[in-house]
Amino acid sequence: MLEPARGDWVKREARPTRVRLLALLIAMAGVSSLSLNILVPALPGLAAKLAADPASVQLAISLYLLGLAAAQLVFGPLADRFGRRPVVLAGLALATAASTAAIFAASITSLVVARVAQSLGASTGQTIGRAIIRDLYDREHAASMIGLVTSVVVLMPMVAPLIGGVLDTLFGWEAIFAFTAIVSFTVFAWAMLDLPETRNASLAPDSPRHFRADVGALAANPRFFGYALCAGLGSAPFFSFLGGAPHVVVTILGRTSAEYGLWFFIPAIGFMSGNFAVSRLTVRLGVDALIWWGIAFTIAGCVLNVLVYVALPGWEMATIFLPQIVIGFGNGLLLPTSIAGAVSIRPQVAGTASGLTGFIQMSVGALAAQLGGHVVAQAASATPMLLLMLFFGIALAAAFFALVRR
Numbered sequence: 001m002l003e004p005a006r007g008d009w010v011k012r013e014a015r016p017t018r019v020r021l022l023a024l025l026i027a028m029a030g031v032s033s034l035s036l037n038i039l040v041p042a043l044p045g046l047a048a049k050l051a052a053d054p055a056s057v058q059l060a061i062s063l064y065l066l067g068l069a070a071a072q073l074v075f076g077p078l079a080d081r082f083g084r085r086p087v088v089l090a091g092l093a094l095a096t097a098a099s100t101a102a103i104f105a106a107s108i109t110s111l112v113v114a115r116v117a118q119s120l121g122a123s124t125g126q127t128i129g130r131a132i133i134r135d136l137y138d139r140e141h142a143a144s145m146i147g148l149v150t151s152v153v154v155l156m157p158m159v160a161p162l163i164g165g166v167l168d169t170l171f172g173w174e175a176i177f178a179f180t181a182i183v184s185f186t187v188f189a190w191a192m193l194d195l196p197e198t199r200n201a202s203l204a205p206d207s208p209r210h211f212r213a214d215v216g217a218l219a220a221n222p223r224f225f226g227y228a229l230c231a232g233l234g235s236a237p238f239f240s241f242l243g244g245a246p247h248v249v250v251t252i253l254g255r256t257s258a259e260y261g262l263w264f265f266i267p268a269i270g271f272m273s274g275n276f277a278v279s280r281l282t283v284r285l286g287v288d289a290l291i292w293w294g295i296a297f298t299i300a301g302c303v304l305n306v307l308v309y310v311a312l313p314g315w316e317m318a319t320i321f322l323p324q325i326v327i328g329f330g331n332g333l334l335l336p337t338s339i340a341g342a343v344s345i346r347p348q349v350a351g352t353a354s355g356l357t358g359f360i361q362m363s364v365g366a367l368a369a370q371l372g373g374h375v376v377a378q379a380a381s382a383t384p385m386l387l388l389m390l391f392f393g394i395a396l397a398a399a400f401f402a403l404v405r406r
Contacts, residue, residue, distance in 0.1 A: 024194055025132060026149050027187045028088065028125030030156040031095060035122050035180050036064055037156075039115075040242065041165035041257030042173045044250045049173065052108035054247070054377060060108075060115050061243065062370040067119030069362030072127045076355020079128050084135070084351070085197045091124025092188035099181035103174050118180070125187070127358050131351040134343045135198040143287050143340030147278030147332075155268065162261035169258055199351075218346045218353055226403025227342035228357040230291055232364035233399055234334045236392035237302060237327055238267070239365035243372030244385035245320065252380055253316055263321045270301075270325035274332015287337045288404065294334025295397050301326030302390035309386055320382055327389070334396075341404075368392060 039060060047057045071091075079087045095118055102114035133145045167175040218224055249260040274297075278290060305323035312319050342357040343350045368388070375384035 020194060021196070022149065024190060025129045027190065028092070029129045029149060030125075031092065031184055031187055032068060032119070032122035032126050033156045034160050034183060035095070035099070035118055036061070037160035037242070038164035038176055038180060039173075040246050041161050041261055042168040042176060043246055044257070045168065046108070046173060050108045050111065054373070056108050058243065058370060058373045059112050062366045063112055064115045064119040065239070065362045065366035065369060067116040068123045069359040069366065071120040071123035072355035072358035072362070074355070075124050076127050076131070076351040076353070076358070077349075079131055079199070079351035080349050083197050083199050084128050084132055085195050088124050088128050088191055088195060089188065091121040092184055092191060094121030096121070096181055096184040096188055099177050099184055102177040103181070122184070123358065127354050128351065130339060130343055130354040132198045134340075134347060134350040134354070141283065142344065143282040143337045144279045146340055147275045147282065147336035155272075161264045162258070165256070165258035165261040169256075218349055218356070221345050222403050224342055224345040224353065226399060227338045227345070228360040229399040229403065230338040230396060231335055231342065231357055232361040233392055233396035234294065234298065234331055234338060235361050235365050236368040236396070237298060237389035238331060239368035240372035240385060240388045240392065241324065243369030244376040244382070247373060247376045248320065248382045248385065249317070252376075252382075255317070263317060266321045267324035267328040270328030270330075271332040274329040275336060276332075278333060278336045282337060287341045290337045291334045291341070291400060291404070294330045294332070294337070295393070295400055297330030297333065298327055299330075299390070299393040299397065301328075301330060302386070302393045306383070306386045306390060309382060316382070
């Protein structure tokens with residue numbers, strides 16, 4: 001059991017209470033990833049049901065990611081100024097209301113608007129959860145805790161496509177949003193009862209002027225942007241895959257959305273393994289070393305993905321999905337450590353740092369998802385998507401050596 005490095009609240013409370021807080025942080029972070037991925041299997045069918053072209057339907061994913069990105073720029077600083085608890089509760093309430101509104105969407109435009117509102121609220125659990133962890137732990141232990149939380153949360157985006165595919169097949173796409181509304185409200189009620197205020201008032205900026213000075217110092221630090229870019233570019237191969245794979249599996253290969261959801265479990269094996277390794281190795285090896293190993297595994301997995309797909313025609317499902325285990329392991333190593341590095345540059349504005357990091361990560365992810373869907377639609381093949389993933393892996397290595405290890 002990791003010992004907290006700071007926070008009187010943690011020292012006063014018994015271990016079961018800390019375990020309950022960890023479980024709540026997992027649930028809070030899971031709301032955004034569940035809401036993002038649960039709609040993916042229904043995208044091809046939505047184009048026909050709402051009389052929309054595939055590019056417009058893809059906006060339900062891409063603009064959701066941009067909503068996550070933009071919201072974190074707002075909610076991170078608000079959590080530094082006014083506390084973690086009120087921001088989280090407001091966000092979860094908004095996510096519940098937006099999910100409910102999406103059930104009644106009659107056009108792709110109204111559905112996308114509801115999805116953007118949903119993303120704004122869901123972002124708080126992920127963004128503020130990272131800040132809460134940094135409130136309570138030093139940099140190395142924070143990376144371990146983020147890895148531990150993420151190793152459980154990763155089940156959500158892996159299970160979500162299966163849940164979404166089953167709900168869409170049995171009841172229609174509206175059932176997907178009914179499900180997310182129930183989940184969001186449940187986590188809101190749980191946070192209302194159990195979420196404490198962890199912001200350390202002695203570290204918090206004591207005036208708007210000091211707050212702006214801290215944010216300015218953070219923004220001027222190249223290592224912060226290096227860590228944040230590692231998180232963003234490290235996520236890009238996955239988001240490229242997320243944007244293109246449904247069209248490859250359902251449209252090109254003619255498989256069902258439920259089958260796509262089952263195959264989507266495979267990347268979780270590598271990602272969870274990488275997160276677990278971070279929870280065990282960060283204190284011993286350090287944040288930067290694990291980021292480097294994560295980059296190496298990510299690039300190696302992307303190269304393998306291209307080679308086996310080209311070399312083994314007729315085995316498309318296996319050659320597309322199985323190499324994702326290696327890529328997922330690399331992501332599992334580098335994402336928690338990159339985030340911990342970014343939020344540790346200036347701990348007194350950890351919420352702002354988490355928000356800026358999340359903004360960069362989700363902006364790059366939104367671009368990658370849109371590009372992934374676009375290149376698959378243009379080429380009617382998975383090869384451009386796989387090459388796009390490799391491109392982002394190489395860009396990740398360049399950002400690390402230029403900004404973090406310089």
